[in-house]
Amino acid sequence: MYLCNVINIIEKNSLQLLRIPFSFFLLPVFLFALAVLNNINLFNTVIAFIALHVFIYPASNGYNSYMDNDTESIGGLEKPPPPTKNLFYVSFAFDLIGLLLCCIIGLNFALLIMLYVLASRAYSFKGIRLKKYPFASWITVSFFQGSYLFAVLLLFLTDDLKMETFPTFLFFVPSLLIGATYPLSQIYQHQQDKAAGDITLSLLLGYKGTFIFSAILFVIATILFFIQTQIITPKMLHFYWFQLFLFPVIIYFLWWAFSVFNNYENANFKNTMRMNTLSSILLSCYFISEIIVKQL
Secondary structure (H helix, E strand, O other), X not given: OHHHHHHHHOOHHHHHHHOHHHHHHHHHHHHHHHHHOOOOOHHHHHHHHHHHHHHHHHHHHXXXXXXXXXXXXXXXXXXXXXXXXXXXXXXHHHHHHHHHHHHHHOHHHHHHHHHHHHHHHHHHOOOOOHHHOHHHHHHHHHHHHXXXXXXXXXXXXXXXXXXXXXXXXXXXXXXXXHHHHHHHHOOOOHHHHHHHOOOOHHHHHHHHHHHHHHHHHHHHHHHHHXXXXXXXXXXXXXXXXXXXXXXXXXXXXXXXXXXXXXXXXXXXXHHHHHHHHHHHHHHHHHHHHHHHHHHO
């Protein structure tokens, strides 16, 4: 009965704008950390998964939607409903629940995740609004959603990680992958961002520049992945499996890039969501396969 009352407090528009399914596009970072670890603390893993993907990430989505008051397509919603004050309170409540869950793992873990939350708020909050600065927003999103969370999860989802075995080169890979996909996720919002006064990195780079920039980051990420998994710690992950799972993503990326170069109207919401969905699913499948192999 209490759960039903809590659910009833959340307005329909607010529930939609939390975009909980969209939060699972960040699942590969979580699985990446698990794939690297040899010994996984299952209890901490389950708590961290629920805290991040059910509460913390959706809270960030909701707060961003509340601050932006978008009327056109946003990540995960082609036609977003108008936000109300209810969304602000729900986002705060979701953050609080997520952080309380993190406290079960440990106070240090909760504090580190709180830093992520604060960075997320600084990204959207109109008093700071990192989103309107192309490089500040890109660095914030790439670092905190990528390497920062990757390192935090490595430290707290196992009981025996030794710093001398920390995968130094892999540390940069999540941020490079997030940093590559982040401008692509903005490519259909140029007019909307310009009207709001947000000079995003994709807007600054232009349509062609966005694809070229993303391609360069993908290549650098692949090189670092190769160095770590083939030279430094050959048994950590399977490099050629990684390439096999990414191959359809590369094909789609190239097709989409050439389509946009020929007609900028192809830089639209549907093609962007297809790219995000395909890359998220295949990367998740790759890391899950690595986790399964390690646990056998």
